[in-house]
Amino acid sequence: xxxxxxxxxxxxxxxxxxxxxxxxxxxxxxxxxxxxxxxxxxxxxxxxxxxxxxxxxxxxxxxxxxxxxxxxxxxxxxxxxxxxxxxxxxxxxxxxxxxxxxxxxxxxxxxxxxxxxxxxxxxxxxxxxxxxxxxxxxxxxxxxxxxxxxxxxxxxxxxxxxxxxxxxxxxxxxxxxxxxxxxxxxxxxxxxxxxxxxxxxxxxxxxxxxx
Amino acid sequence: xxxxxxxxxxxxxxxxxxxxxxxxxxxxxxxxxxxxxxxxxxxxxxxxxxxxxxxxxxxxxxxxxxxxxxxxxxxxxxxxxxxxxxxxxxxxxxxxxxxxxxxxxxxxxxxxxxxxxxxxxxxxxxxxxxxxxxxxxxxxxxxxxxxxxxxxxxxxxxxxxxxxxxxxxxxxxxxxxxxxxxxxxxxxxxxxxxxxxxxxxxxxxxxxxxxxxxxxxxxxxxxxxxxxxxxxxxxxxxxxxxxxxxxxxxxxxxxxxxxxxxxxxxxxxxxxxxxxxxxxxxxxxxxxxxxxxxxxxxxxxxxxxxxxxxxxxxxxxxxxxxxxxxxxxxxxxxxxxxxxxxxxxxxxxxxxxxxxxxxxxxxxxxxxxxxxxxxxxxxxxxxxxxxxxxxxxxxxxxxxxxxxxxxxxxxxxxxxxxxxxxxx
Numbered sequence: 203x204x205x206x207x208x209x210x211x212x213x214x215x216x217x218x219x220x221x222x223x224x225x226x227x228x229x230x231x232x233x234x235x236x237x238x239x240x241x242x243x244x245x246x247x248x249x250x251x252x253x254x255x256x257x258x259x260x261x262x263x264x265x266x267x268x269x270x271x272x273x274x275x276x277x278x279x280x281x282x283x284x285x286x287x288x289x290x291x292x293x294x295x296x297x298x299x300x301x302x303x304x305x306x307x308x309x310x311x312x313x314x315x316x317x318x319x320x321x322x323x324x325x326x327x328x329x330x331x332x333x334x335x336x337x338x339x340x341x342x343x344x345x346x347x348x349x350x351x352x353x354x355x356x357x358x359x360x361x362x363x364x365x366x367x368x369x370x371x372x373x374x375x376x377x378x379x380x381x382x383x384x385x386x387x388x389x390x391x392x393x394x395x396x397x398x399x400x401x402x403x404x405x406x407x408x409x410x411x412x413x
Numbered sequence: 414x415x416x417x418x419x420x421x422x423x424x425x426x427x428x429x430x431x432x433x434x435x436x437x438x439x440x441x442x443x444x445x446x447x448x449x450x451x452x453x454x455x456x457x458x459x460x461x462x463x464x465x466x467x468x469x470x471x472x473x474x475x476x477x478x479x480x481x482x483x484x485x486x487x488x489x490x491x492x493x494x495x496x497x498x499x500x501x502x503x504x505x506x507x508x509x510x511x512x513x514x515x516x517x518x519x520x521x522x523x524x525x526x527x528x529x530x531x532x533x534x535x536x537x538x539x540x541x542x543x544x545x546x547x548x549x550x551x552x553x554x555x556x557x558x559x560x561x562x563x564x565x566x567x568x569x570x571x572x573x574x575x576x577x578x579x580x581x582x583x584x585x586x587x588x589x590x591x592x593x594x595x596x597x598x599x600x601x602x603x604x605x606x607x608x609x610x611x612x613x614x615x616x617x618x619x620x621x622x623x624x625x626x627x628x629x630x631x632x633x634x635x636x637x638x639x640x641x642x643x644x645x646x647x648x649x650x651x652x653x654x655x656x657x658x659x660x661x662x663x664x665x666x667x668x669x670x671x672x673x674x675x676x677x678x679x680x681x682x683x684x685x686x687x688x689x690x691x692x693x694x695x696x697x698x699x700x701x702x703x704x705x706x707x708x709x710x711x712x713x714x715x716x717x718x719x720x721x722x723x724x725x726x727x728x729x730x731x732x733x734x735x736x737x738x739x740x741x742x743x744x745x746x747x748x749x750x751x752x753x754x755x756x757x758x759x760x761x762x763x764x765x766x767x768x769x770x771x772x773x774x775x776x777x778x779x780x781x782x783x784x785x786x787x788x789x790x791x792x793x794x795x796x797x798x799x800x801x802x803x804x805x806x807x808x809x810x811x812x813x814x815x816x817x818x819x820x821x822x823x824x825x826x827x828x829x830x831x832x833x834x835x836x837x
Contacts, residue, residue, distance in 0.1 A: 285418075290427070315431055334429070339422035348425050355427045362428075366415040376418035377427040 212371075214283040215246065217275075218405025220380075220398070221288050221358060226251040228271070229394065229401040230278060243406075245391060246278050248398050255357055268361070272368045283371040288358050289380040289404040290350065298325050298347040300337065322349045348379060376408070493621040500621070510716040512676040517717045517725065519685050520672035522550055522594060524728035529566055532735065533557040537587060537801065541685035547595040551577070553801070557585035638701065641675035656683065656702035663695040665733040665740075671697065672725050679704050686799065688806060692820065693740055764803055768794075770814045770826040781810040785826065 213233045220227040230247040251267050275284075300318070309317070318337050323330035326349065334355045339345045358377050366373040385403035387394045394402060416437070417430035493500075519541045527536065537553035556563070560579075567574055567590070574592040581587075635657060642649060642659050652658035657680070663671065674682065680701040688696040717725075768785045771793065775781035785794045785802060796815065800807045805817035805824070814827035 287418075311431065312435065334427045336420065336425040336427060337422075338425055350427055355429070359428055363415060372414040372416070374416050374418050375428055376420070376430075378420075378425040379427075 212282045214285050214371075214374075215279060216405040216408050217284055217286045218401040218403065218408075219286065219288040220400040220404060221290050223291075223294075224252060224254045226253050227398050227401045229398050229405050230275065231402070231405045232278075232282075243391075245393055245402075247274065248394060248401070249274075250397070255353075268364065272365060275365065276368050276370075279369050279371060281370045284365070284369060284373050285408045286362055286365070286373060286375045287404045287408045288361075288375070288377045289400060290354060290358075290377060292379050292381050294350050294354055295379040296322075296326060296349040298322055298349060300345040300347045302343045302345065318347055322347050350379070378404075378407075380404075489621075496621075508678055512678065513673065513716040515682065516673035516676040517722065518548075519674060519682065520729070521717070521721070521725050522548075523687070524672070524725045524732075525570060526550075526552060527732035528728040529563070529570060530554065530732065531556070531558075531563055532739070533585075534563065535736065535739075536687070536689045536732075538689070538799070539687040540799070541682070543681070543683065544593065547593055549591060549593050551589065551591040553587060553589045555582060555585060555587040560586055560588060635677065635680075638675040638677045638680065642699075644670065656680075656700055659697075659699045661697050661699075663697055665693050665695075665737050668695055668733045669726050669730045671695070672722070672729060674699065675701075677701070688799075688801075690820065691804060693736060764805055764817065765824055765826065768802060768826055770828050773810060773812050775810075783807075783810045783815045785815065 216231040218229045218231070226249070228247075228249040228251065229245060231243050232246045234244045249271055251271060253265065253267060298321075300321075314337070315335070318335045319330045319333060322333055322335045326333070332352045334350050334352050336348045337345060338348050355377055359375070362373060362375040380400060383400070383403065385399040387396055387399045387402055391402070417428040417433040418426050419430050419434060420426040522541070523539055526539065530536065534554055534556035537555050539552040540550070542549050542551075554563075564576070571592040574590050577589040577591055579586065579588040635653075638657060638659075639651060642651070642661060650658075650660040652660070659675070674685070676682075681704050682699065683702045684698070684700040686698040688698075690696060767788050769788060771784040771786045773781065773783050780797055783796050785796055786792070787794065794802065796802060796807050796810070798807050798810055802817065805819045807815055808818045808823070809816040812828075814825050817824045817826065
C-alpha cells in the first residue's frame with residue numbers, strides 16, 4: 203500500500219501514437235529535470251514502427267519490432283505510470299448525427315451505449331458486435347455518434363496490453379480519432395521532425411497533472 | 414494496473430472503457446462483498462470462540478465453586494465433628510434445664526397459691542393440666558371469713574383468674590377458681606443450634622444438623638422417675654399403662670418433698686391433682702405421658718435458681734407448719750380420729766341418705782357429668798370425677814350411679830327406682 207502511494211507521486215510519462223494502420227509514429231514525453239526550465243516537457247523518445255495490422259488471434263509478442271520497442275520503453279519508464287493516447291485516422295471513423303432527446307434521460311450509461319451501438323449498426327448495416335461507438339456531445343442539442351470497426355480497437359488494445367504486461371507501473375489507455383486536425387511541432391522541440399507532430403499532439407491531449 | 418480512460422462528454426475513446434469501468438466496479442463490488450463476508454465470518458468465528466471460552470469459563474467456574482463447596486462442607490463437617498461432644502453437652506444441659514424447669518413449675522405455682530392463703534383458709538383441691546395455650550390450674554379453697562379480700566389479692570397475682578363456683582359450706586365458704594398460665598416466657602434461642610434450611614446446590618449449610626435425642630417410651634426414664642417417687646414411702650401406687658400414673662398420699666411434713674416433681678426425658682406431665690383431706694394429707698395424683706414431639710426443643714429454658722427453689726420449699730413448708738398448728742391440739746385430733754373411725758359408718762350412711770343420684774350425661778369427647786340432688790335443701794349439684802361432696806370425692810360416674818371415696822371408704826349413690834323397673 204505504501205509503495206502504491208509512493209508511485210502515485212511519480213509523474214506519469216505520456217506516450218502519443220499516430221496510428222496509421224501499418225505505420226506507427228510514437229513520441230514519449232516526460233517532465234524536464236530542471237524546474238527552472240521554461241520548457242517543462244522533455245521528449246524522452248520517438249519511434250517509427252512498421253507494424254502491419256494482424257488478426258486478433260495473432261500474438262504481438264512474436265513480433266520483433268514491437269518487442270524491441272517495449273524493451274526500450276521499459277528502460278525509459280522505470281516504475282513511472284504511463285498514459286497512452288492513440289490517434290487513428292479520420293478515414294477509419296464514421297460520424298453519425300445523433301438526434302437530441304432521443305432516449306429517456308433516466309436511462310443509464312450502459313443502456314444508452316447499447317442504444318447507440320444498435321443505432322449505428324442500423325445506420326451502417328453492420329452487426330453491432332463489430333462496431334465501437336462513442337457518443338460525442340458537442341453542445342446541448344448537437345451530438346454525434348463516432349463509429350469505427352471493432353478490430354481496430356481490439357488491435358490497439360492488444361498493443362497496450364502487451365505494453366502493460368512489460369512495464370512495471372500502471373497504464374492508462376485511450377483511442378480517439380484524429381479528425382481533421384493538422385498538427386505541427388513547436389520550435390523548442392527541435393529534436394522532433396514534422397512526421398511526429400501528430401504523435402506529439404496526441405501525447406499532449408492527455409489530461410494529466412501538469413509538470 | 415491497466416485501465417481505459419473514461420472520456421468526458423466531448424471526448425472520444427474507442428477502447429472498451431465502459432466495459433472496463435463496469436468490470437472494475439464489479440471487481441470492487443465483489444471485493445467489498447468478499448470483504449464483508451470475510452468480516453462476518455471472522456466475526457462469527459470470533460463470537461463462537463468467545464462463546465466457547467465463556468462456556469468453558471462458566472463450566473470451570475461451576476467446577477471450582479462446586480469443589481469449593483465440597484471443601485467447605487468437608488471442613489464444616491470436620492469442625493462440627495470436633496464440636497460434637499461440646500454440642501452434645503450443651504444439648505444435655507438444655508434438656509436438663511428444661512426438665513428441671515418443668516419439674517419446678519407446677520410446684521412453684523402451688524406454693525404461690527399456698528403462701529397467699531390466709532390463716533382461716535385451706536386448700537381443698539389443686540389441679541394442673543397442660544392445654545394448648547399453656548397450663549390450666551384449677552383449685553378449690555375453703556375458708557371462714559370474707560373471701561373478697563383474698564380474691565383481690567389473688568387477682569393481683571393471676572390477672573386471668575376466674576371464679577368457677579362459690580358455695581356455702583358449713584360456717585364458711587368454698588370456691589373453685591381457675592386460671593391459665595401462659596406458655597413459658599420467650600426462650601432464648603441457642604444460636605449455634607438453629608435448624609438450617611434444606612440444603613440446596615451451592616448452598617452452604619451454616620449450622621450443623623440437629624442432634625438426635627432419644628425420645629420415647631424407655632425403661633430407663635421410667636425407672637428413674639419411679640426411683641424419684643419411692644421416697645414418698647407408704648401409700649405409693651404406680652400404674653403403668655400408656656403412660657405412668659403415680660398416686661401417693663403425703664402427710665403435711667412430706668408436702669415440701671413434693672418439689673421438685675419427678676421428671677424424665679421424653680415424658681411430660683399431663684395431670685397433677687392434689688386433694689387435701691381434712692385429716693391433713695395430700696392425695697397426690699400425677700400422670701406422665703410420652704412426648705409426642707420427636708424433635709427436641711432447642712431453646713434454652715432457664716432453670717429455676719437456688720433462691721427460687723428455696724423460696725418454693727419455704728412457702729410450702731410455711732403452709733404445712735401453719736396447717737399443723739391449726740390441727741393442734743392433738744387430743745382433739747385423736748378424739749376426732751376415734752370419732753371419725755366410729756362414725757365413719759354413720760357418715761357413710763348419712764351421705765347416702767342426704768344425696769340422691771338424679772341423672773348422668775356423657776357426650777362424645779367430653780367427660781361424664783352427673784347430677785346429684787341434696788335431700789336436705791333440695792339443691793341440684795353438677796359433679797364430675799374429682800369433685801367433692803361433703804368431703805367425699807367422686808371417683809367414678811356411670812349410668813347406674815356415682816362412686817364416692819373418702820379415707821379409703823367407698824360408697825355408691827345408685828339410681829333411684831321410681832317405677833320399679835330397675836329392681837335387682
